[in-house]
Amino acid sequence: MLRSALLFAAIAAAAAAPTQAADPARLAIGRTATKAEIAGWDIDVRADGHGLPEGSGSVRDGQKIYAESCAACHGESGEGKLADRLVGGYGTLATTKPVRTVGSFWPYPTTLFDYIRRAMPFSAPQSLTADQVYALTAYVLHLNNIVPEDTVLDAHSLPKVAMPNRGGFTSPDPRPDVP
Numbered sequence: 649m650l651r652s653a654l655l656f657a658a659i660a661a662a663a664a665a666p667t668q669a670a671d672p673a674r675l676a677i678g679r680t681a682t683k684a685e686i687a688g689w690d691i692d693v694r695a696d697g698h699g700l701p702e703g704s705g706s707v708r709d710g711q712k713i714y715a716e717s718c719a720a721c722h723g724e725s726g727e728g729k730l731a732d733r734l735v736g737g738y739g740t741l742a743t744t745k746p747v748r749t750v751g752s753f754w755p756y757p758t759t760l761f762d763y764i765r766r767a768m769p770f771s772a773p774q775s776l777t778a779d780q781v782y783a784l785t786a787y788v789l790h791l792n793n794i795v796p797e798d799t800v801l802d803a804h805s806l807p808k809v810a811m812p813n814r815g816g817f818t819s820p821d822p823r824p825d826v827p
């Protein structure tokens with residue numbers, strides 16, 4: 649009963665909401681965002697690498713940055729500490745205790761770049777340069793034995809890195825209740 653009352657209230661509120669976008673000139677508020685402002689938000693990187701910025705970074709550079717900016721929360725070698733474990737867990741996904749890490753679970757290397765650039769370090773997101781993010785991506789992949797120690801990654805090479813669980817996501821969805 650309560651649920652249907654709430655649902656009705658939600659529908660009524662939606663119906664009452666204005667359907668047209670407000671005219672900024674008439675209301676004298678807001679302004680069109682500048683190209684630079686839009687570029688600051690437009691940082692998504694797609695699975696195929698579309699959207700990766702210029703720049704590059706090596707495993708070795710990544711090791712230094714990781715020690716300074718990441719190890720306190722994720723552990724010296726990505727084993728996890730205050731925050732998520734980033735390394736290992738191979739072969740555990742189909743067991744009763746799956747350990748999902750960048751190495752064992754994530755299907756695309758490009759997502760790692762996107763995530764670090766967007767959200768890490770947790771205390772200062774989006775403070776890293778593109779070169780630093782490439783380097784950290786290379787280092788975390790190296791910690792997972794996915795790329796060798798002399799690797800340098802850029803927009804061209806990163807999408808080509810083969811992730812161990814790339815084939816682990818199946819389509820169409822096998823759950824019977826999902827059309």
Ligand code: HEC
Pocket residue numbers: 714717718719720721722730731732733734748749750760763764768769770771784788
């Ligand atoms: C202050 C602690 C802290 C620092 C420093 C930090 N992280 Fe994180 N990190 C987190 C937390 C907390 C999460 C989980 C966030 C969430 O789930 O919303 C996370 C999640 C992640 C993940 C996703 C893990 C997963 O499997 O979901 C990656 C990758 C990552 N961090 C990389 C980094 C890198 C690289 C750095 C260094 C630039 C870094 N982090 C620095 C706290 C931190």
